[in-house]
Amino acid sequence: MQSKPFVVALEEHYLDADLATAFLGRQPDRQSEIEKRLLDVGALRLREMDEAGIDLQVLSHGAPAAQGLAPETAVRLARQTNDRLHAIVQANPQRFAAFAILPTPDPQAAADELDYAVSTLGFKGAMIHGLTHGVFIDDRRFWPIFERAEALDVPLYMHPSFPNPVVIDAYYKDYADQYPELIGPALGFTVETATQGVRLVLSGVFQKYPGLRIVMGHLGEGIPFLLWRINESLSRPGNAASLSFRDVFRKHFYLTTSGNFSDTALACAIAEMGADRILFSVDWPYIGNGLGTKWLSNAALTETDRAAIFGGNAKTLLKL
Ligand code: GRE
Ligand code: ZN
Numbered sequence: 001m002q003s004k005p006f007v008v009a010l011e012e013h014y015l016d017a018d019l020a021t022a023f024l025g026r027q028p029d030r031q032s033e034i035e036k037r038l039l040d041v042g043a044l045r046l047r048e049m050d051e052a053g054i055d056l057q058v059l060s061h062g063a064p065a066a067q068g069l070a071p072e073t074a075v076r077l078a079r080q081t082n083d084r085l086h087a088i089v090q091a092n093p094q095r096f097a098a099f100a101i102l103p104t105p106d107p108q109a110a111a112d113e114l115d116y117a118v119s120t121l122g123f124k125g126a127m128i129h130g131l132t133h134g135v136f137i138d139d140r141r142f143w144p145i146f147e148r149a150e151a152l153d154v155p156l157y158m159h160p161s162f163p164n165p166v167v168i169d170a171y172y173k174d175y176a177d178q179y180p181e182l183i184g185p186a187l188g189f190t191v192e193t194a195t196q197g198v199r200l201v202l203s204g205v206f207q208k209y210p211g212l213r214i215v216m217g218h219l220g221e222g223i224p225f226l227l228w229r230i231n232e233s234l235s236r237p238g239n240a241a242s243l244s245f246r247d248v249f250r251k252h253f254y255l256t257t258s259g260n261f262s263d264t265a266l267a268c269a270i271a272e273m274g275a276d277r278i279l280f281s282v283d284w285p286y287i288g289n290g291l292g293t294k295w296l297s298n299a300a301l302t303e304t305d306r307a308a309i310f311g312g313n314a315k316t317l318l319k320l
Helices: 017-024 033-039 043-052 071-091 107-119 140-152 165-176 188-203 223-234 245-252 263-273 289-298 303-318
Strands: 008-014 056-061 096-098 126-129 156-159 214-216 253-256
Touching (some): 008 033, 008 303, 017 071, 043 289, 071 107, 107 140, 140 156, 156 188, 188 214, 188 245, 223 245, 223 263, 245 263, 253 263, 289 303
Parallel strands (some): 056 096
16 A cells, blocks of 8 residues: 555635625625635635645635736735735645735736745745736736746746636627536636647747746646647747747646546646646635545556655645
């Protein structure tokens, strides 16, 4: 018998009631099974971690956090929210660590908030939730955030959020009544976040900040499966890229298993990235902890790779 590996999960969401009220325009709903869990940072969360064998959650706020707010509001609420998250971690430091939320509507303040969260609060990095007022994060305006992440030697987690409203209208709206998840985890989130990943590589941000490391969930939002085709087509004549898309992606990206407990997707991700770039995560409470730990415990892996994916790689990346 192998001893149970140390299990870290790093796309595990919670809701700050004040911040959520600001972006939802209503109080969170404690009757909803999802929002009840998002609001819980104590007994219910810990019980569901224990039942599934999860030792440590790296907590992150739910999308879109502060990214849709006016700049001054975002700056103020991001600081308050990160301070409250710090108190949550301090209450259970053996079980919780944290990714910061950033007030991306004010990029310079977002870089400073990242610095505060890492240097003063001991956070492990930050999570970016999709667009900021319709703009992707690879826009030059946001590069102070990447500069600071490199300087602090912490990763940035590229998390999905809702697609641009014009995309929802053109691509999803006519099926959304029957299939509301189409806009989200079924496809809309994936397309949005894969697009963000590709754009980051094309932006040249990794040439400017060669120590920058990006985490993406859901086993890479489809990119590992598409890597050969993206790489080949971007190197055809007429494309500016002097870089190999595949080389840059493999050098700078880490992928988590959040919400995608698929043996075939895992095999593809490991084949393209190497097992040292894959990190276990759940995406709780949108999906159950036990579904994730049971799946990875039974996946066709060497025990060395299984332990690395369950927690060893996270220990290294996040300096736990
Ligand atoms: C997720 O993180 O997977 C998620 C959200 C918001 C709605 C649905 C969902 O952040 O799956
Ligand atoms: Zn998530």
